[in-house]
Amino acid sequence: MMGPEGHVETILFLILFPAGVSLLLLSIPVKSVRRTVAVIANIALIAGAIRLLYESSGGTVRFELESVWIERSMLALEAALSAFVLYMGVRYRRYLVVLFTLLQLGLLVHFETVAAPGIHVAHSLFIDNFSIILALIIGVIGSFICLYAIGYIEEYHERHKESEDNRRVFFFLMYLFLSAMFGIVFSNNLKWIYFFWEVTTVCSFLLIKYHEDEESIGSAFSALTMNLLGGLAFAVGISYAGIYAGTLELDRLIADGGAYAVFPAALIAFSGLAKSAQLPFSSWLTRAMVAPTPVSALLHSSTMVKAGVYIIIKVAPALKGTLAAAMLSYLGGLTFLVTSLIAISQSNAKKVLAYSTIGNLGLVVACAGIGTSEAIWSAILLIVFHAVAKSLMFLCVGITEHKLSSKEIENMDFLIMVMPKVSAAMIIGISGMFLAPFGMLISKWATLKAFIDFNPIMAIILAYGSAATLFFWTKWMGKIITIKYGLKNLEKVVSPWEWTTLAVLSFMTIGVCIIFPVLSSALIEPYITELFGTSPSMDRFNIIIIMIIMLGLLTMLPVALMYYAWLDKDYKRVGTYLGGANVDNIRFLGSTGEELTADIRNYYLDSFFSEKRLFDFGWVAAVFLVILMIGVVIT
Amino acid sequence: MTPIDYYIHLDNIHLKAAIYIVLAPLLGGLLAGIDRKLSARMQGRIGPPILQPFYDVLKLFQKEKIIVNKFQNFNVILFFVFMIFTGSLFFLGGDLLLVIFALTLAGVFFALAGFSVNSPYCHLGAERELIQMMSYDPMIILVAVGMYLVTGTFRVDAIALYDKPLILFLPGVFLGYLHVLTIKLRKSPFDLSMSAHAHQELVSGLKTEFSGTTLAMIEIGHWYENVLLLGIIYLFFSFNSAVGVAAMLLLYFLEIVIDNTNARFKWELTFKSTWVVTALFGAANIIILYFAIRP
Numbered sequence: 001m002m003g004p005e006g007h008v009e010t011i012l013f014l015i016l017f018p019a020g021v022s023l024l025l026l027s028i029p030v031k032s033v034r035r036t037v038a039v040i041a042n043i044a045l046i047a048g049a050i051r052l053l054y055e056s057s058g059g060t061v062r063f064e065l066e067s068v069w070i071e072r073s074m075l076a077l078e079a080a081l082s083a084f085v086l087y088m089g090v091r092y093r094r095y096l097v098v099l100f101t102l103l104q105l106g107l108l109v110h111f112e113t114v115a116a117p118g119i120h121v122a123h124s125l126f127i128d129n130f131s132i133i134l135a136l137i138i139g140v141i142g143s144f145i146c147l148y149a150i151g152y153i154e155e156y157h158e159r160h161k162e163s164e165d166n167r168r169v170f171f172f173l174m175y176l177f178l179s180a181m182f183g184i185v186f187s188n189n190l191k192w193i194y195f196f197w198e199v200t201t202v203c204s205f206l207l208i209k210y211h212e213d214e215e216s217i218g219s220a221f222s223a224l225t226m227n228l229l230g231g232l233a234f235a236v237g238i239s240y241a242g243i244y245a246g247t248l249e250l251d252r253l254i255a256d257g258g259a260y261a262v263f264p265a266a267l268i269a270f271s272g273l274a275k276s277a278q279l280p281f282s283s284w285l286t287r288a289m290v291a292p293t294p295v296s297a298l299l300h301s302s303t304m305v306k307a308g309v310y311i312i313i314k315v316a317p318a319l320k321g322t323l324a325a326a327m328l329s330y331l332g333g334l335t336f337l338v339t340s341l342i343a344i345s346q347s348n349a350k351k352v353l354a355y356s357t358i359g360n361l362g363l364v365v366a367c368a369g370i371g372t373s374e375a376i377w378s379a380i381l382l383i384v385f386h387a388v389a390k391s392l393m394f395l396c397v398g399i400t401e402h403k404l405s406s407k408e409i410e411n412m413d414f415l416i417m418v419m420p421k422v423s424a425a426m427i428i429g430i431s432g433m434f435l436a437p438f439g440m441l442i443s444k445w446a447t448l449k450a451f452i453d454f455n456p457i458m459a460i461i462l463a464y465g466s467a468a469t470l471f472f473w474t475k476w477m478g479k480i481i482t483i484k485y486g487l488k489n490l491e492k493v494v495s496p497w498e499w500t501t502l503a504v505l506s507f508m509t510i511g512v513c514i515i516f517p518v519l520s521s522a523l524i525e526p527y528i529t530e531l532f533g534t535s536p537s538m539d540r541f542n543i544i545i546i547m548i549i550m551l552g553l554l555t556m557l558p559v560a561l562m563y564y565a566w567l568d569k570d571y572k573r574v575g576t577y578l579g580g581a582n583v584d585n586i587r588f589l590g591s592t593g594e595e596l597t598a599d600i601r602n603y604y605l606d607s608f609f610s611e612k613r614l615f616d617f618g619w620v621a622a623v624f625l626v627i628l629m630i631g632v633v634i635t
Numbered sequence: 636m637t638p639i640d641y642y643i644h645l646d647n648i649h650l651k652a653a654i655y656i657v658l659a660p661l662l663g664g665l666l667a668g669i670d671r672k673l674s675a676r677m678q679g680r681i682g683p684p685i686l687q688p689f690y691d692v693l694k695l696f697q698k699e700k701i702i703v704n705k706f707q708n709f710n711v712i713l714f715f716v717f718m719i720f721t722g723s724l725f726f727l728g729g730d731l732l733l734v735i736f737a738l739t740l741a742g743v744f745f746a747l748a749g750f751s752v753n754s755p756y757c758h759l760g761a762e763r764e765l766i767q768m769m770s771y772d773p774m775i776i777l778v779a780v781g782m783y784l785v786t787g788t789f790r791v792d793a794i795a796l797y798d799k800p801l802i803l804f805l806p807g808v809f810l811g812y813l814h815v816l817t818i819k820l821r822k823s824p825f826d827l828s829m830s831a832h833a834h835q836e837l838v839s840g841l842k843t844e845f846s847g848t849t850l851a852m853i854e855i856g857h858w859y860e861n862v863l864l865l866g867i868i869y870l871f872f873s874f875n876s877a878v879g880v881a882a883m884l885l886l887y888f889l890e891i892v893i894d895n896t897n898a899r900f901k902w903e904l905t906f907k908s909t910w911v912v913t914a915l916f917g918a919a920n921i922i923i924l925y926f927a928i929r930p
Binding site for chain 2: 414435436441445448449452455456457459460462463464466467468470471474475477478479481482483484485539541542545546549552556557560561564565568570571572573574575576577578579585586598600602603605607608
């Protein structure tokens with residue numbers, strides 16, 4: 001145990017160090033030196049995040065850190081950021097971007113100079129178990145994704161000769177982004193959160209745009225526009241909190257803001273909805289899938305979008321008992337249901353992952369809206385398990401995308417024969433997303449229990465949505481485990497960077513499920529107890545059963561695989577049955593005597609789950625709910 | 636005290652599981668035999684002896700091992716093991732939701748077995764199996780939700796000891812469950828993914844390429860599953876064990892009648908009708924119940 005000074009050093013290290021590394025990476029021209037720097041930086045970041053865990057006292061600690069210089073430099077950087085966004089908006093003629101930026105700027109300048117200058121902020125930084133959990137996700141998963149990116153970007157540029165090689169900027173943005181994420185989860189000063197929030201928006205914008213073709217630029221601006229709208233709402237929320245509630249501290253606003261906290265909380269939640277790509281904003285995330293895959297893994301599944309739900313969980317207590325909170329939970333439920341159904345009709349692997357991400361964040365939002373101790377407990381579980389399994393999935397798809405030259409699931413036939421190790425990681429990732437005894441199933445189970453006591457309609461939504469996830473994940477898994485002999489192994493040319501990350505994340509996906517009871521009792525339950533006075537925990541008998549299933553899988557799978565691979569020799573091999581008209585194993589004679597090849601494709605059930613129809617429906621319903629949510633707090 | 640009451644009041648969960656593991660395949664096989672006999676009589680045939688399913692399975696164990704690829708039987712073994720595990724968990728009185736999730740796990744392995752072979756018939760069977768799973772899954776979860784709303788617990792042993800008849804609180808959920816039970820028992824009109832009947836368009840569907848011991852495991856796995864499914868029926872009537880047993884037998888007979896009087900649906904109709912029935916009976920029942928019992 002160390003004193004608060006130890007904490008604050010580590011926190012400042014985590015926020016500032018990646019920013020320093022990013023500048024360093026931008027300025028070093030030699031690739032091998034850059035790589036060394038990146039490796040050392042990532043080790044330091046992981047160590048920093050783990051150190052935080054060791055230093056933790058379990059409760060919330062707040063820090064005073066007031067300096068004119070911090071305020072001024074932040075203001076200067078913010079102005080520079082806005083100027084850059086304005087320039088981009090004008091250059092690409094996106095006037096909505098210009099409008100939102102000008103409004104934000106005007107609002108904040110007015111607020112700082114005229115309306116409420118110099119509000120005293122006692123505690124600018126804080127740390128609690130929830131922010132430690134997020135810091136671990138950002139530090140550990142984020143670092144490994146950055147390592148993966150070193151190998152990925154090399155091949156990316158070999159395959160996209162038309163794309164300008166800006167990899168220094170790429171890594172600059174990735175590390176800068178990590179810095180901003182740490183900033184968000186440790187800041188208590190709303191202005192600071194807002195600053196880091198805008199940094200992640202701009203990083204995301206530039207990284208989506210990386211390929212610089214028309215599609216990427218369009219997608220990048222779509223993300224920028226929606227997130228700037230969210231940022232605008234955030235700015236209005238801050239101004240309102242400063243002027244009426246008289247505070248700019250997140251914890252004080254939520255705890256003591258009373259009636260004045262409701263309106264800013266709703267606006268900040270609105271901003272969180274945009275950031276975490278909930279309906280009606282979800283289209284920016286699916287379009288952002290044009291970005292290089294490490295970006296999708298880091299920003300668009302495991303961390304940045306989590307910032308959105310993080311802030312929603314933080315402000316939700318201020319909305320508790322209002323109609324706005326109910327709207328929030330319905331919005332999350334609607335998003336989960338609609339996106340899970342749409343995912344059935346998608347054959348692009350990254351889009352399936354994107355829709356699944358949005359859906360799972362929807363569950364977190366729904367939990368935040370419900371706001372009971374069980375719900376918040378499940379929300380944190382969802383965040384943790386989702387971050388690990390989904391980043392693994394994205395990184396697997398990143399490799400297959402290069403080796404198969406396609407992002408389509410339909411091109412992943414026989415993947416287990418072509419890329420056995422990547423397939424194994426992918427199977428772990430998919431299982432991690434929906435199957436007992438893995439993490440997401442545990443958290444969905446907890447979520448279901450939290451929903452039932454609050455409102456059975458939510459439980460019904462969850463039942464339907466889960467059935468849809470079962471369908472699209474299993475058919476994907478079925479695609480990759482189909483077996484055919486005599487195919488060439490494509491795995492040999494995967495870089496060690498990518499292997500390392502894939503292996504670590506695979507073990508983590510299994511590992512977080514095994515240590516889940518410890519994770520819950522040591523980190524999550526103390527946090528929930530601090531908030532609510534009591535904390536739910538899982539029945540011990542059920543934990544034992546879950547562990548038995550896990551152990552059963554972990555022992556049976558390798559044993560059975562080895563048995564079939566080497567020991568089982570007593571069999572007769574035959575061709576598949578093709579109506580008795582076989583030519584060989586996959587070809588058969590058609591009705592007119594011609595040779596036909598049996599070509600096996602998955603179902604996408606487009607007549608039921610077409611993206612356009614469901615999205616339009618979801619969008620209208622979600623806009624309606626958002627209007628209600630904001631409307632009820634205004635009146 | 637009937638044997639069932641005696642079983643429910645057993646304190647030793649290991650013994651409970653062991654009894655299930657030994658008795659379930661016998662009961663399941665016997666039910667399959669009765670099923671075939673009754674179906675034959677309904678169709679004006681004499682039908683096989685009641686013990687025929689056992690003879691069939693024993694014979695399957697003696698067959699030569701014929702496979703398409705080395706790993707195709709892998710998932711079937713996992714299906715078999717997890718099906719027994721799931722049933723044991725239910726009969727030793729575990730958490731009903733966990734039972735459902737473990738059942739899903741077993742079901743996923745079964746579907747994956749079909750995918751792994753790379754045969755068009757198996758593959759289509761597996762796809763249809765998944766559509767069936769997606770169709771019935773919400774209703775199965777709502778069964779657990781409904782029972783929780785009434786009894787306040789997910790523990791099967793506690794639900795079985797609940798003194799009031801659950802059926803009175805959950806009539807809609809029960810009807811919804813009957814609908815998905817037809818799918819789960821692989822009865823017409825919902826026997827899309829595989830069928831014992833001769834000459835369907837998918838040959839034998841999912842199990843086309845499985846033979847010998849593996850096919851025997853699929854059969855026995857489904858016997859275990861059928862006993863589990865009937866166990867869930869029992870929970871609706873568990874206030875009185877005689878009524879519970881009568882309900883199980885009667886409803887199984889009803890399923891046989893449905894099987895013999897309906898032509899197979901297409902998957903579209905199967906999926907649509909099941910989700911609609913789930914909403915109209917299951918979901919509506921739960922919402923009404925929630926507002927009725929809310930203080």
